[in-house]
Amino acid sequence: MTELKRDKLGTWSDGKILDPEEGEVYRVKIVTEDGKKMDVRGYIDVPLLGRTQVWHKVEQ
Structure with missing residues (x-):
């Protein structure tokens, strides 16, 4: 996971995550x-x- 940002409520968003089985990158x-x-x-x-x-x- 990379590029995550935390908001005031403790939610992390605007990041990216790698699916290691498929090799695809998704938002997270x-x-x-x-x-x-x-x-x-x-x-x-x-x-x-x-x-x-x-x-x-x-x-x-």
Whole structure:
């Protein structure tokens, strides 16, 4: 992920993310509420045309 910018509400957006399986680069938006779970949305042009994955922080 690159070029992400954080807004006042803690949402990260305006970045790019690489799909390693396809080799394609998409726009990305990330929302986190508790710092342990992230909703990562990759999309083309507008967030409505995309897919969201939920990433969880691994405890060490």
